[in-house]
Amino acid sequence: MIGSRKEVNIIATGTANLAAVAASFRRVGADASVSRDADEIERCERAVIPGVGTFAAARAALDDRIAAALVRRIEAGRPTLCICLGLHLLCESSAESPGVEGLSIIPRTIERFNHGARVPQMGWNRVCPEDGVRYVPESGFAYFANSYRLADVPSGWNVVWAEHGARFVAAAERGSVLACQFHPELSGAFGRRIIQRWLEDESC
Amino acid sequence: MLTVRVIPCLDVDAGRVVKGVRFAGLEDRGDPTELATAYDAQGADELVFLDVSATPEGRETAAPTVERLRANVSIPITVGGGVRAAADARRLLESGADKVALNTAAVERPELLGDLASRFGTQCTVIAIDAAACDRPACPSGYEVVTRSGACRTGLDAARWATRAEGEGAGEVLLTGFDRDGTRAGYDLGLIAAIRRAVDLPIVASGGASTPEHMAEAVAAGADAVLAASIFHEREWTVGDVKQRLAALGVEVRR
Numbered sequence: 214m215i216g217s218r219k220e221v222n223i224i225a226t227g228t229a230n231l232a233a234v235a236a237s238f239r240r241v242g243a244d245a246s247v248s249r250d251a252d253e254i255e256r257c258e259r260a261v262i263p264g265v266g267t268f269a270a271a272r273a274a275l276d277d278r279i280a281a282a283l284v285r286r287i288e289a290g291r292p293t294l295c296i297c298l299g300l301h302l303l304c305e306s307s308a309e310s311p312g313v314e315g316l317s318i319i320p321r322t323i324e325r326f327n328h329g330a331r332v333p334q335m336g337w338n339r340v341c342p343e344d345g346v347r348y349v350p351e352s353g354f355a356y357f358a359n360s361y362r363l364a365d366v367p368s369g370w371n372v373v374w375a376e377h378g379a380r381f382v383a384a385a386e387r388g389s390v391l392a393c394q395f396h397p398e399l400s401g402a403f404g405r406r407i408i409q410r411w412l413e414d415e416s417c
Numbered sequence: 418m419l420t421v422r423v424i425p426c427l428d429v430d431a432g433r434v435v436k437g438v439r440f441a442g443l444e445d446r447g448d449p450t451e452l453a454t455a456y457d458a459q460g461a462d463e464l465v466f467l468d469v470s471a472t473p474e475g476r477e478t479a480a481p482t483v484e485r486l487r488a489n490v491s492i493p494i495t496v497g498g499g500v501r502a503a504a505d506a507r508r509l510l511e512s513g514a515d516k517v518a519l520n521t522a523a524v525e526r527p528e529l530l531g532d533l534a535s536r537f538g539t540q541c542t543v544i545a546i547d548a549a550a551c552d553r554p555a556c557p558s559g560y561e562v563v564t565r566s567g568a569c570r571t572g573l574d575a576a577r578w579a580t581r582a583e584g585e586g587a588g589e590v591l592l593t594g595f596d597r598d599g600t601r602a603g604y605d606l607g608l609i610a611a612i613r614r615a616v617d618l619p620i621v622a623s624g625g626a627s628t629p630e631h632m633a634e635a636v637a638a639g640a641d642a643v644l645a646a647s648i649f650h651e652r653e654w655t656v657g658d659v660k661q662r663l664a665a666l667g668v669e670v671r672r
Contacts, residue, residue: 230510230514232512232513265515266537331419336422354420354671358493358540396515401457401491
């Protein structure tokens with residue numbers, strides 16, 4: 214790395230809003246490149262799984278080597294940011310695409326919103342971190358665009374909560390892995406601060 | 418709980434923001450990137466970019482203009498106007514759009530909505546409905562869909578079409594009251610209520626706003642978001658002032 218300029222590898226999941234994710238990193242002075250190379254995804258300092266598309270389409274875009282590289286870095290707690298669908302991919306499966314297997318790092322199933330809430334959830338919702346959350350330490354408004362959600366996470370993950378009909382996981386952290394249901398790249402100044410914290414964290 | 422979104426709309430012709438009345442008599446209102454950056458800073462929750470280019474040459478400028486917006490703004494961008502096929506949608510998404518709005522093409526080929534939703538996701542697929550009052554029996558909701566920027570009265574019932582679009586895979590309705598567009602007379606509240614009864618999707622109300630009171634009325638009628646153009650372009654209101662007034666009127670907004 215030259216100087217203090219951070220580098221980020223965004224994984225090409227085929228359907229994602231790569232331009233928005235890349236732009237959000239460039240606005241905070243990082244170099245963002247798009248990658249489909251398993252070795253690069255394994256080695257790179259910071260990886261991003263972006264988040265627009267469907268569970269099946271995004272999973273299909275990750276071949277076995279890329280999937281294995283992601284599992285290794287996330288299990289090791291290396292800096293990895295998973296956005297929206299990126300969070301869903303960490304789980305075992307999703308009601309959005311029955312029969313499709315996720316990366317199964319989080320032993321949970323993604324389910325559709327219920328409890329009479331408007332679907333898709335589209336817009337700005339208040340998110341509230343539990344104690345110990347490092348990258349989203351403050352409450353604030355974040356931008357969501359999703360029909361499916363994670364209801365809870367196993368111990369070992371620090372959680373940021375939000376409500377839409379009922380409580381759901383707005384973000385989960387473990388080591389230097391941050392998985393957000395919301396879109397930090399579209400969440401204005403609040404999202405920008407999250408991206409900066411994750412980018413500038415040197416603890417791992 | 419979701420807040421009510423306030424959404425400035427950029428009608429763009431050949432790379433410039435324009436504004437007219439009922440989609441006609443367009444006048445220049447400025448540079449899209451400058452306006453978008455200002456609205457983001459004022460607290461806009463989202464932007465809608467509608468390509469209203471009259472010529473194919475003008476239309477070619479849409480994707481590069483979206484790219485410039487994307488580099489500068491940190492809020493979602495919905496892009497519509499001239500989207501005829503999944504390839505058009507992909508090009509706009511790759512340029513930095515977060516959602517793509519279909520209008521005339523979806524009326525002509527409703528399956529296009531499903532095509533986009535299965536590739537890019539429902540939350541990415543917006544159905545833009547322009548509707549005008551109609552008292553014919555074929556339109557029990559009292560509103561018919563108009564296409565081709567108002568030139569074509571389809572006779573299609575607006576509420577029935579919204580229901581169909583939801584079934585095909587649309588994730589949001591961008592609902593413009595054609596009779597009110599650019600008139601400053603307030604949103605067509607009957608139209609919003611009719612579509613609210615028809616679908617569970619988020620509804621973005623458009624067409625006719627000139628005050629925050631109009632926006633609060635739209636929310637009461639069933640809108641989840643309120644869109645306006647002239648009042649922001651002509652600097653009658655900043656987005657921040659609108660939100661402050663909405664909050665005073667009891668509408669939950671992000672501030």
